[in-house]
Amino acid sequence: MADVIDSFGSNGICAVCKRNPVNRWCDYVVDYSNPLTFFRDYKDFIEANRGDKYETCDLPICDKCATNVGKDRDLCPHHMGLHGKAQLPDEYQRQRQGRERAKIYTAERP
Template structure:
């Protein structure tokens, strides 16, 4: 998993929060709304820099943004989805088995 990358605050100088419409935006919603298919790449650099998904990108202030796992920022609308999306018991078992067997070598 990639470490959290903060948004460049300079891009938000004049953009108001899309939620409260009062404060200056400092974050963008990270909820994935589109998956893109890979295309032909001329070299490895182009391949490694590709974006395979698009995100909501709702501009938000610190107060309106909902943080998830201290990595992602979601708008309140998409944060509601995240709270509802939980792995079923079989998925939890498979994840636990993978972590203990393959990653921790137990």
């Protein structure tokens, strides 16, 4: 996403510390809805709406305020707090989660 980040120019200041230049966006998924994006051109329309669409936080943040949680995935401080609670507690029978994942994985393979 380097080309898009460049478009912030020198005026992009981190939304959290309001001091450092912006060089990443928060990648936390805030919505799983799949809103269609409309274009005049049918080909562009199909291209833009292909596949799963997740709406991400996209808060502009600096290196210092971001926490890297995976390859090219960074979170803002607010969403990092939520991310820490993402794992299921034991009373939800977490071992079943692993078994179901194996089943889903097997079913999805051709």
